[in-house]
Amino acid sequence: MTITELSADDIESLCVGATLLGTGGGGDPYIAKLVARQALEKHGPVKVITAEDLPPDAQVLTIAIIGAPTVILEKIPAGTEFTTAVKALSDYLGEAPAAIMPIEVGGLNTLLPIATAAEMGLPVLNADGMRRAFPQIEMTVFTLGGIPAGPMSVADEKGNLCVFETTSNQMAETLARTAVIQLGLANAISCYPMTAGQVAEHAIADSLTYCRDIGRMLESVQRNEEGAWDRFLSETDSHRFFEGKIVDLDRRTTDGFARSTLILHDLHGSDQVMRIEVQNENLIAFVDDEPVITTPNLICLLDHETYEPLTTEAIAYGNRCHVVGMPCAPEWQREGVMELVGPEAFGYDVDYVEMPS
Amino acid sequence: MTNPKNQRRIGIDVGGTNTDAVLIDDQGAVLSSIKVATTVDPLDGIRDALRAVLEGQDASLVSRAMLGTTHPANAIIQRQGLDKVGVLRLALPSSTAVDVGAAWPQDIRDVVLGPTAIIHGGHEYTGAEIAPLDEDAIRRLANEAVAAGCKAVAVSGAFSPASPDHELRTADIIGDEVGDALSISLSHQVGALGLLERENATILNASLLTVSHAVVYGFQTALAANSLDVKAYLTQNDGTLMTAEQAAKNPVLTLASGPTNSMRGACALAGVDDAIVVDVGGTSADAGILVNGFPRESTAAVEVGGVRTNFRMPDLISIGLGGGTIVRDGPDGLKIGPDSVGYAVSTEALCVGGNTLTLSDISLAAGRLEGFGDAALVAGLDGDLVSRSTGWVDDQISILADRMKSSRDPVPLLAVGGGAHLVPNAIDGITEVARPSHFGVANAYGACIAEASGSVDKVYSYDIDGREECIEDARKAAAALAVESGADPEDTRITSVSEIPMTYVPGGGCRVVVKAVGPLR
Known part of the structure; x- marks a missing residue:
């Protein structure tokens, strides 16, 4: 039996893991942590199931927050926008959901589906479409698998909602963004409706427990437990590429994205310089102008002393950090991945770099 | 009307243990300074400190008094008076x-x-x-x-x-x-x-409003009791001033003024604008960095009494190294701290006839500490133990300084606090180690030299109004607010500009935060 339960106690570890998988972006999971904790305290623990626990034709619906992280800090979720979005899509499809699934296990959107599942009395499906943070709806393994993002629903806390039919996942992104600008930039979205059979075939399996487990491993590292750091690196197939100090931080606002460049000097005194290019998330890391880690692999910064994962917003001059490269979920390794989420998808003229084995 | 710039100022710092006061002239020179015990009713300690610091001075030459206090912070930490x-x-x-x-x-x-x-x-x-x-x-x-x-x-x-x-x-x-x-x-x-x-x-x-009204009332009453007819200010978390009336309404903005005043005071006493400040006490060493005369602020959320707030506080790193830190040498090798005898170092350390080997004893034996304890009482310490211990201390301070530095460029370091003797005179990447005089009243001095400020935190649309124009608008608004708070328009300057792009917000939405600071008119 694969069914486990998530309780308020797991939220802390999930939050640490979600910050790491946010790879610098994804929105600060702190508010989501409070939302999830309140929902679990009110409605009790949530069952965590896998796609195989459901009949293949069971309806699975996703939920996520969509808007602007800076707006969400002021416009805290009501909770009802998420259940409204799920119910609207379920009504449109004429199928009641058997489970709620995250699409983005990384950042803010990791924990919100747990709150929605608790509120609706549904299990949460232990899978997602990214297992890291990405900035756009179409940037999922579902797109690679040919799963349409539509029909999808977008709802606010006041009762406004829309259901969209879309011709491509890029169009789903465009339409959803257009709607949320009118709806206050802190909204709920339910997209990629799938059957349990489709989830089993296309989704990244076990991503919530993966997130909780890396959170737990990092918490062990933070408590200075013997061998915890090596265990974290080996269990996640990660490598530490650099130990450096932030010496320059250039934030630019060329278009809708928070673009920035981080420059790190080697902590151990060599002349090596690391540069990290950021668009919401950390996308490419160079050592002395040679790319060493590229999207869709994860570039994670951790505080050198406390091993707290660092978000781009929290980074300041002088921060000392470990730069860790973590391979993306293996489900990303299929045709079309580079065009969708590789360096070229973000406008960089840089070739994808394999992670060292 | 006389030019207020030619007049004297009093700075007062109410700490957990001591209340310090300092009187400075128009050039910033210290005319007198005093330390008295902090009292439960803020009025008593402030009044006593004022009386002592004005002893033999002409009170009529004083035009302003600035107060930095931990009363509100202690009320929250102790859950008392709330x-x-x-x-x-x-x-x-x-x-x-x-x-x-x-x-x-x-x-x-x-x-x-x-x-x-x-x-x-x-x-x-x-x-x-x-x-x-x-x-x-x-x-x-x-x-x-x-x-x-x-x-x-x-x-x-x-x-x-x-x-x-x-x-x-x-x-x-x-x-x-x-x-x-x-x-x-x-x-x-x-x-x-x-x-x-x-x-x-x-x-x-x-x-905190009841506490803050008591503090401000106590401050104003203590000023009146010492025949001081002056403008009264309190220092804010960022090292700038609020009028006493504003402070009574916004006590939470004064909660963290202590570390800021301490760092700014130490740097001003040493005559530098950019420096690492290491404050070594009995139990811990706290390091911060001043850039252009203001502490670098922490980006992390600040908790006050376990409650998360969005205040910006000085970015400080604290390590367990102080004058009272306990030194043990055994079969497993040297073990220093993190436990400490704390303030009891003045009775517990070997060099004052106590029974505990502390870092103060090591400093004395190594010839770094003067004016504390009896060197004869530590003369018997093993020379190898002393040099291994000072080596450990030097390494810790050097790492602490490097963690604080923003770049590879060397900067000066100011060593302050009762345990400042532990800081070595030569540290890699540090141009010089300065030990400013009067550093015992650095907090009160920091309060004394605080300036008026204004800040703007506003969301602009760059696509509509243009980035340069938006930033200029924010700069002008911040400067106008600083002048409104009492800053001299001639000398008001912009001390920080930060742009936080609002991802996904249409029209190039960007949050612009600007702060302007200027000396009081």
Whole structure:
């Protein structure tokens, strides 16, 4: 039996893991942590199931927050926008959901589906479409698998909602963004409706427990437990590429994205310089102008002393950090991945770099 | 009217243990300084410190007095003297997924939180109303709060820093309903963007109003008792000034002024604008860095008494290394700290006839410490132990300094505090180690030299108005606010500009935060 339960106690570890998988972006999971904790305290623990626990034709619906992280800090979720979005899509499809699934296990959107599942009395499906943070709806393994993002629903806390039919996942992104600008930039979205059979075939399996487990491993590292750091690196197939100090931080606002460049000097005194290019998330890391880690692999910064994962917003001059490269979920390794989420998808003229084995 | 620049100033720092006062002339030179014990009633300690520092001085030449105090901070840490507060959040139908006071420690919730209500009101990012303000709900909450024994109400509306009108109307309605029975704290006067953190800060602010009024009353009474007819100011978290009247209403903005005053005071006493400051006490060493005369601020959320706020505080690193740190040498090798005899070093250390080997004894044996203890009592210490211990200390201080540095460029380091003798004279990447005189009153000196400020935190649309124009607008607005707070327009300067792009917000939305600072006119 694969069914486990998530309780308020797991939220802390999930939050640490979600910050790491946010790879610098994804929105600060702190508010989501409070939302999830309140929902679990009110409605009790949530069952965590896998796609195989459901009949293949069971309806699975996703939920996520969509808007602007800076707006969400002021416009805290009501909770009802998420259940409204799920119910609207379920009504449109004429199928009641058997489970709620995250699409983005990384950042803010990791924990919100747990709150929605608790509120609706549904299990949460232990899978997602990214297992890291990405900035756009179409940037999922579902797109690679040919799963349409539509029909999808977008709802606010006041009762406004829309259901969209879309011709491509890029169009789903465009339409959803257009709607949320009118709806206050802190909204709920339910997209990629799938059957349990489709989830089993296309989704990244076990991503919530993966997130909780890396959170737990990092918490062990933070408590200075013997061998915890090596265990974290080996269990996640990660490598530490650099130990450096932030010496320059250039934030630019060329278009809708928070673009920035981080420059790190080697902590151990060599002349090596690391540069990290950021668009919401950390996308490419160079050592002395040679790319060493590229999207869709994860570039994670951790505080050198406390091993707290660092978000781009929290980074300041002088921060000392470990730069860790973590391979993306293996489900990303299929045709079309580079065009969708590789360096070229973000406008960089840089070739994808394999992670060292 | 005489030019106030030619007049003298008094700075007072009320710490947990001591109250320090310093009198300076128009050139910043210290004319007299004094340390007295801190008292429970702020009035007594401040009055005594003022009397002592003015001994033999002409009080009529003093034009200003600046106070930095830990009274409000201690009230929160000790959960004492805090008022019960009614809480209104203007945000419905949004925000119900996170209750008021979520993630607060239970003990402070019990003391501070009275009736709370999340009601219709607040604004969207566009400035439109989320919902019309629910005036009946405001009246209900005000009456409930009075009935529950609350002395104040904290009001926080979504996006109130940009659209304060619902909060202002709420204050009027509460006043109409219950008169003076409730003091009111409005979130847009207290904090920046981030509703939950701003709400937390506003609740803490409201609960501190009785304490802050006692502090300000005590300060003004103590000034009058010493025949000082001067302008009275309190120092804020960022090292700039508020008038005493403003401070009585916004105590939460003064909570962290101590470390800021200490660092700014130490640097001013040493005559530098950029330096690492290492404050070594009995138990710990705290390091911070000053850039252009102001402490680098931490980017992490700051917790006050276990409650998360969005204040910016000086970025400090603390390590367990102080004058009272215990040194042990055994079969497993040398073990230093992190435990310490703390302030008892003056009776417990070997060099004063005590029984514990501390880092002060090591410093004395190594010839670094003068004026404390009897060198004969540590003459028998093993020379190898002493050099291994000083080697450990030097390594720790060197790592601490490097962690604080922003770049590879060498900077000076200021060593202050009772354990400053532990800081070696030569450190890699440090141009020089300075030990400013009068550093014992660095906090009070820092308060004395504080300037007026103004800041702007506003969301602009770069695509519509242009980036340069938006930043210029924010700079002008910040400078105007600084002048309004008393800064000299001739000498007002912009000390920080930060741009926080609002991802996904149309029109090139960008939050611009600008601070301007200038000396008092």
